[in-house]
Amino acid sequence: MSHSYPSTALLTDQYELTMIEAARRAGTAERRTIFDLFGRRLPEGRRYGVVAGVGRALDAIEAFRFTEDELGFLTERRVISDDTAHWLSGYRFTGSIWGYPEGEIYFPGSPLLVVEGSFAEAVVLETVLLSIYNYDSAVASAASRMIAMANGRPCIEMGSRRTNEESAVAAARAAYVAGFGSTSNLEAGRRHGIPTAGTAAHAFTLLHDTEEEAFAAQLAVLGEETTLLVDTYDVEQAVRTAVRLTEGRIGAVRLDSGDLLAQAREVRVLLDSLGATRTRIIVTSDLDEWQLAALANAPVDGYGVGTNLVTGSGHPTCGMVYKMVARSGDDPAGPLQPVAKRSKNKATVGGRKYAVRRIDEAGRAEAELVGVDLRPDADRNDRELMVELVRDGRIVGRTDLEAARERHRASFAELPPSAMKMSRGEPVIPTLYLGEDAHYPGAEA
Template identity: 70%
Template sequence: MSLLTSPSGALASTALLTDHYELTMVRAALRSQTAFRRSVFELFARRLPEGRRYGVVAGVGRALDAIQAFRFDEVTLNYLLEQNVIDTDLADWLSRYKFKGNIWGYPEGEVYFPGSPLLIVEGTFAEACILETLLLSIYNYDCAVASAASRMTAMAGERPCIEMGSRRTNEYAAVAAARAAYIAGFASTSNLEAGHRYGIPTTGTAAHSFTLLHDSEEEAFKAQLKTLGRGTTLLVDTYDIEEAVRTGVRLSKGRLGAIRLDSGDLAEQAADVRKLLDSLGATQTRIVVTSDLDEFQIAALRGAPVDGFGVGTSLVTGSGAPTCGFVYKLVARASSDKKDAELLPVAKKSIDKVSVGGRKYALRRFDAKGRAEAEVIGIGAPPADDGNDRPLLVPIMVKGKAVAREPLAAARERHQRVRSELPLSALKMSKGEPALPTVLLDHEGAPTDNPYEAVRS
């Protein structure tokens, strides 16, 4: 049984993975008879984390699972009644709750920019409002990890990155982090639940404690080689690196799979170890480095003879940006409860927390060479396609049914393709503006003021 599932194997109810005020708003809206007005909510970011040039979408599949598991059973309703979070009228409605509206969104692996409408949720106010916290918690974390992972894999190039951050976050976030990292190009994970749940390749050999357990490093290496074969990876910096490398090569008869360096000056050590391995005839033995790596250190190691990178803490904490700052705002609502009521744009005017009213449509604009040049957002109507643009919003749920499920491999391939379309400046590690400008067009297709320009990094 997974930590994330009920004993039956199904995803456990997600109904209480929300904030108190989501339900009190619905309770009051029932009282004011506005709860069932058709409404449009939008999930977006006003800015990217400081210095970032693009963000990466992840969490769509997890969000679908979470929405479908958003159900209120008798135990949950009794708890909410006892705490006076809800009253009997709301309890009656929640007992039958099932999202029946429509959701559009950017697919997993796509990139986003300030003002990009990552999710458009349309339904009654009540059914869409109470999904706010659930959706934000998934998107804010998964996209943060995927965005960091993308920068890391871009710097690693063809060399594989291994996700190994389970011990640096909580047990549930560890699984989500592995999934998000895989979408953004990581080759494998150390987390077995992520492997079981999502089919991500898993990897792992031994820690320093395994070497320390034995009377000598040679005994530890013998046991590991006998158990896992010559293709295994030996951790060689417990005592003396040179001696450990010589021992590993001798015991494997020159056919050792890889060695791992986990401390010190990794660039210098990798160069020394590569020379040593080659001199010993172990020319095919790979060098994997770990030790609190991030995208900047990976970039610095691009010229070193390193064959793979293991990343933990920095990855699962978003490399300094553990949340994307996404918000979920009402951008349009019906003038009344009538089915044919006019849909009115609504927006916040708060200082530094503005929103843009109206249903959004989005496309990626490309130049004649197929290079992305702008994020174009239409307000109230789709922006005109100039011939080679790509629509970004795809159906996620239609009348409450999930329609966007896809293998992780598809999201992974999409990200590689989408990232390659960005201007080369997008992959710079120095601080800079978003790689693409966000252009807002009114319902007639004319450019309009973009409040997100004022809060760009």
């Protein structure tokens, strides 16, 4: 579902508006341009990335309006002239955007967004688009690895207290795209329709005179299918109390500290010995994908993941950039000419991009093909990666989160088995740039 945002126009950097000011005076602001949003490389050691934030970015573009409040702030600070303020008062993005759909896998150089419009209307979107894509994709990429290591066991996103309040909502959304089943964040549930979950913390147990009183109070409200936190005092005694109060019908117990592998095994044996064979074991406590992998053979039924998820498991940004790759001359209707940055280690490839994933006869991805000013030849197995998101200023590419979840599941299933490796390594497939002057640093020409 879409969310009604307040104006997003000042979620930007000042230089975008000063560039517009100068370009308008120079008579170049209306030149037609193409900007690419992409990552030059994956975070160190990662083998693939996950695109997230597409829906949020479309909402942000739709809400990118300069109201009297925004314009008053800009003119009072003398960021822009009154003339440019008048121009911005009627700002609407009227261009077109193509890109990878939400949930898709990406690699170095993948053209995640291709934005076409006048210089003035396209350049001003840089910061808001990058802030959404860099964070959401970082969380989704970490979440995808965690889901892979969970190997079918459900995961709950519960990192709201480890990031700022708006990032918490975005993180819950991105994690859901990558396969997490629910979130503890209620605003994410309200805004995006994500299932929510939560029971009690240690404070609830400490509030009561005894652990038994705390458990009884929780059971009275939430029923026997609830999850009881059993490591406030003594785990064994807590498990015995939970089983006794429910006559073995307690839905789940949660472990949040200590040696989770050893404790899970001990608790499983205890539960079974007490007849609570259907009681599930949930574990939390600063989990990451490596810890989930280590718990693969533990009798654990689900995970709650917080800090390491909302911080991208060590990579809280994807290093994505937004660069002009083509422009017209003074006639906006004239032909576009490629332009490119040539500075050392930060070169870009000029020209319009198209992308296809090469799929072999077994249904496995072999390469990312990026055509420069040409569409890569695709055989019957290859898959077009880019979809239309905005057409002449109108949002046309919205999809719901369930579609994004399914897209991620399907695109991950195409990857070679090495995508499951947690060891550091190169991207699981190469990025091949095709076309004249198409060499890309870190990719194959």
